[in-house]
Amino acid sequence: MLLAKSRRENPRQAAAGILARLDVADICEPPEIAGAGFINFRLRPDFLARQFAETAGDPRLGVPLAARPRRILVDFSSPNIAKPMHVGHIRGTILGDALARVARFLGHDVVTDNHVGDWGTQFGKIICGLKHFRDDAALAADPVPELVRLYRKVDGDETLLQASRDELVKLQGGDPENREWWNRCVEWSRHAFEEIYALLGVSFDRWLGESFYNDALRPLVDRLLRSGVAEISEGAACIFFPDDPALREAPCLIRKSDGGYLYATTDLATIEYRVRELNRDLLWYVVGAPQQLHFKQIFAAAAKMGLPAAAIHIPFGSILGENRKLMKTRSGENVPLRDLLMEGIDRARRIVEEKNPDLPEREEIARAIGIGAIKYAELSQYRMTDYIFSWDKMLSFQGNTAPYLQNAYVRIRSIFRKLEAGAQAGAGEFAFAEPAEFALAKKLFQFGETVPQILNDFRPNILANYLYELANAFHAFYEACPVLKSEGAIRRTRLALCDATARVLEKGLGLLGIEVPARM
RNA sequence: GUCCCCGUAGUUCAACGGAUAGAACGGAGGUUUCCUAAACCUUAGAUGUGGGUUCGAUUCCCGCCGGGGACACCA
Numbered sequence: 001m002l003l004a005k006s007r008r009e010n011p012r013q014a015a016a017g018i019l020a021r022l023d024v025a026d027i028c029e030p031p032e033i034a035g036a037g038f039i040n041f042r043l044r045p046d047f048l049a050r051q052f053a054e055t056a057g058d059p060r061l062g063v064p065l066a067a068r069p070r071r072i073l074v075d076f077s078s079p080n081i082a083k084p085m086h087v088g089h090i091r092g093t094i095l096g097d098a099l100a101r102v103a104r105f106l107g108h109d110v111v112t113d114n115h116v117g118d119w120g121t122q123f124g125k126i127i128c129g130l131k132h133f134r135d136d137a138a139l140a141a142d143p144v145p146e147l148v149r150l151y152r153k154v155d156g157d158e159t160l161l162q163a164s165r166d167e168l169v170k171l172q173g174g175d176p177e178n179r180e181w182w183n184r185c186v187e188w189s190r191h192a193f194e195e196i197y198a199l200l201g202v203s204f205d206r207w208l209g210e211s212f213y214n215d216a217l218r219p220l221v222d223r224l225l226r227s228g229v230a231e232i233s234e235g236a237a238c239i240f241f242p243d244d245p246a247l248r249e250a251p252c253l254i255r256k257s258d259g260g261y262l263y264a265t266t267d268l269a270t271i272e273y274r275v276r277e278l279n280r281d282l283l284w285y286v287v288g289a290p291q292q293l294h295f296k297q298i299f300a301a302a303a304k305m306g307l308p309a310a311a312i313h314i315p316f317g318s319i320l321g322e323n324r325k326l327m328k329t330r331s332g333e334n335v336p337l338r339d340l341l342m343e344g345i346d347r348a349r350r351i352v353e354e355k356n357p358d359l360p361e362r363e364e365i366a367r368a369i370g371i372g373a374i375k376y377a378e379l380s381q382y383r384m385t386d387y388i389f390s391w392d393k394m395l396s397f398q399g400n401t402a403p404y405l406q407n408a409y410v411r412i413r414s415i416f417r418k419l420e421a422g423a424q425a426g427a428g429e430f431a432f433a434e435p436a437e438f439a440l441a442k443k444l445f446q447f448g449e450t451v452p453q454i455l456n457d458f459r460p461n462i463l464a465n466y467l468y469e470l471a472n473a474f475h476a477f478y479e480a481c482p483v484l485k486s487e488g489a490i491r492r493t494r495l496a497l498c499d500a501t502a503r504v505l506e507k508g509l510g511l512l513g514i515e516v517p518a519r520m
Numbered sequence: 521g522u523c524c525c526c527g528u529a530g531u532u533c534a535a536c537g538g539a540u541a542g543a544a545c546g547g548a549g550g551u552u553u554c555c556u557a558a559a560c561c562u563u564a565g566a567u568g569u570g571g572g573u574u575c576g577a578u579u580c581c582c583g584c585c586g587g588g589g590a591c592a593c594c595a
Contacts, residue, residue, distance in 0.1 A: 001537090001538070001575090001576090002537090004575085005537095005574085005575090010575080011575065012575095035538085035539045036538070036539070036575065036576065037538090037575085038539060117595065120594085120595065121594075121595090122595090210595090233592085234592080234593085235593085236592070236593050237593095238592075238593090246522095246523065246524090249522075249591085250522095250523085250592080252592085253592050253593050255593085256592090256593045257593060258593080260593080262593070262594080262595085263595050266595090289524080289525060289588095289589070289590090290524095290589055290590060291590085291595095292523090292524060292525085292589090292590070293523075293590055293591065294590085294595095315524095315525080317525080317526080317588090317589095318588085318589090351558085352558095355556090355558065356556080356558095380533080380534090381532085381533055381534080382533080382534080384526070385526075386525095386526080386587095386588075387532080387533080388532070390532080392545095393532070393544090393545070396544095396545075396558095398544080398545075398558070398559095399543080399544040399545060400533080400534095400543065400544050400545095401544085404544095404558070404559090406558090407556080407558050407559080408559095410556070410558090411555075411556060411559085412555095414555065414556060415555050417555095453536080457536090461533090461534080462534095465534065465535090465542095465543085468543080468544090469543090475559055475560065476559095476560065476561090478555080478559080478560085479551090479559070479560045479561085480560085482555070483555060484555050485554075498555095520556085520558075
């Protein structure tokens, strides 16, 4: 029909023209034209069996490599030092990790970078607090909450404003004592972050925080002023975009009138480093939707600087609480991410213990299920949608949830455990007969076309929905087609379907950053 | 005021411009001497509103209504 449109033909006539020149007799039954100009192909069972044998033997499970591999940098997560990670970080962290995994699998050269917020005016207050009010026992036990307490104490006390400013100036000037306090803050926070990333199974190739670019800011601004990319306006160094209607009245400020540098300055230095030093030609910023204007500005600025790379902001919506407001604790604080993850694991553990009390490795299973449920709830829907966080929904273990998919995998593993060692089905032709077998095989073929689609618009939910349909097709097959009790080519076919399903589920969930337990 | 995002069953979410708008939860009904019933099967129920483009619009364009967000010296 697309062809008919471009040629201004009647869609049904175009379809007839295609069929007249098409020879697919060895693949399917004679095609039929239906509706407005659709062509229906009915695959022949022998073709399906041949095709399945090929796909089932493919280590990539039918997923093609990218025709044009890129050198991609994925910027995601980026929490702030001296603050606990909270629910606000979970979407970006999970989404960025999944997109990086998918890009790698498709053959792109991927570098992940955690651009932590380790520099800024808040350190004046924190250092001031550390010098005068610190509780060493609390710092030793759990430093980040103590840093938060100190920041709040100083922040709420107007008599300490000047002292905080002085500490900040000393830090920026390289004062050794303040520098040492700052270093410790970074270390403390990094440990707290690593604990959470370990729970989530997320890792980064680089941790180049904002402070990494400090020395680059002044030369960068000077250079941009000299080259005319930037100009002074009302005392501040700005980049203007007169040719861009969206940015005509939104210049990008890169130096304040007091000489200080800004968020945008660091980000520009970061882009330059990523392109020139890390040799990236495509930058992905997985950052919340509210920052869309900011990225539009710095990308336009980078273009004016002539940096040879494409940069894409991949925005996402918010997580809301049951009251449809931004998710907070009862006292109005951000929900610490660690608490959230531990609660997910606890809930999963209780359910596993109730359902299946004799399992070994219960801790690992609880982690795979609890964390998997949280990740799947995020990744199974469109990233721009604001969504309501609900334990009961994501851990109900019914319907379109991670445990449902994991359960399909577990059932397959169970079959293979029961298959005695010498009793493998052996090589030979496959034989398809039951509708449930056809349906499952056809679903398996679709994996190869589904995975690359994710990157069209950065939508892991396409893969999540596919995996759900695959698990659904498997469960139906499992009900209708006994595997171990069948014989000969039938048994061989069913075992191969099980094996291929397990591998696609494991790979597909793995691309989403979700683990599959062997039992549950 | 300008710009961006979102409006789909009671609820939470899907649908490169394609066929009868898919699921899940919740509702109603059914399935287990059989590989994990965390499952399967059946069933009722929805595109905010008005135009336009198209053979065809949830999707693209314009207006309106409703919700959220961003808009020079914070990050």
